[in-house]
Amino acid sequence: MRRDTFLKTLAAAAAAGALPFGARAAPVLKMMIPANPGGGWDTTGRALGKAILDAKAADNVQYENKGGAAGALGLAQFVGASKGDANALMMMGAVMVGGQITNKQPVSLQQCTPLARLTSEYNVFVVPAASPLKTMKDVVAQLKADPGSVKWGGGSRGSTEHISACMLARAVGVDPKKVNYVAFRGGGEAVSAILGGNVTVGGSGYSEFAEYIAAGKMRPIGVTSQKRLPGINVPTMKEQGYDVVLGNWRGVYGAPGISAEQRAALVDVVQKATKTKAWQEALDKNGWTPAWVTGKEFEDFVEYEFSSLRAIMYLSGMV
Known part of the structure; x- marks a missing residue:
């Protein structure tokens, strides 16, 4: 050729x-x-x-x-x-x-x-800095009293944060079908909803919330890892008495x-x-x-x- x-x-x-x-x-x-x-x-x-x-x-x-x-x-x-x-x-x-x-x-x-x-990566649950709910126990108390009043915000339906919220409900005796989950198409939308107080609790990988946690705009109240994450002082769901361990990848x-x-x-x-x-x-x-x-x-x-x-x-x- x-x-x-x-x-x-x-x-x-x-x-x-x-x-x-x-x-x-x-x-x-x-x-x-x-x-x-x-x-x-x-x-x-x-x-x-x-x-x-x-x-x-x-x-x-x-x-x-x-x-x-x-x-x-x-x-x-x-x-x-x-x-x-x-x-x-x-x-x-x-x-x-x-x-x-x-x-x-x-x-x-x-x-x-x-x-x-x-x-x-593991999911972290956060609340807006101005939220009257200070801990996961506060969230659980409201969830038990009125499941629909707790709006969980995160990724698409079926995401690990959605599954984790349902696992928590089941663990504390609440019908998982009553979990009021608001799905967002992207992390940016979820962050805006959390910062604006449009959802009660937000869930995602720690990386998506890190800058807002560091700036004091979000309060982390639980992470779905087996043990506390290195360098991140957030109590696990398990150490708070809730058998919710689920990883994202x-x-x-x-x-x-x-x-x-x-x-x-x-x-x-x-x-x-x-x-x-x-x-x-x-x-x-x-x-x-x-x-x-x-x-x-x-x-x-x-x-x-x-x-x-x-x-x-x-x-x-x-x-």
Whole structure:
């Protein structure tokens, strides 16, 4: 083959996404973030993108936010638009798994390609600084007296904070179906509702509330970890007498229909990113625990999460 013909063929293959990353001069990654700006998926996705660039594993990362229905809207768009695209990534995690269980969705996470689990994080419950409720015991007392008067604000229906609120209700003898949960499409909306006093209690990963807690605008009253989080002086739900222990986690998937080689190349890109200083700084800043798992171990983990969360949600009256 003549050199000019070879170069034209190579360029056409690269444009079609048929070449592995190493064979392309300037790979561009497209990252679907199935939530509105300001939330955990958004923060994690953009931190990962920055780390990918720092690792020089891509020359550009393009982001698209599509919030709603526990990630279902973004998932549907990702499945529909990215089939076979070896340059496409999607953030996901426990919230998406919970949403798949609670909602009848035409598109399934199983249609996509699992790449890696990235981080784990526990939920913290907060109240506005001006709230008359000072502790989780105060919240529980009001919950017992009038369940509907306690408005819980957080991510989509089926999120880990929603499940945790239902677990708490069940633990203190309140029908979980009476939990008044207000779902928001993104972390920014939830923060505004909490600061504005439009919800009684807010729940999310600590990273989403950290700056407001530090500024004295929110009061943390409980965290869903087994033990207190390092450097964060917030009592666990368990030490306060409530058997509510539930972790959140976030991972990344590839598009449907990519080859084993393309999947391996994407895993390599993400793994290189997790070894950068930028990623370590993101872990430290946001209080994330590294939870790297890939391959069959990650596939088995997600399958276990589906069965485990389904059982918890059933016992909590959510399904």
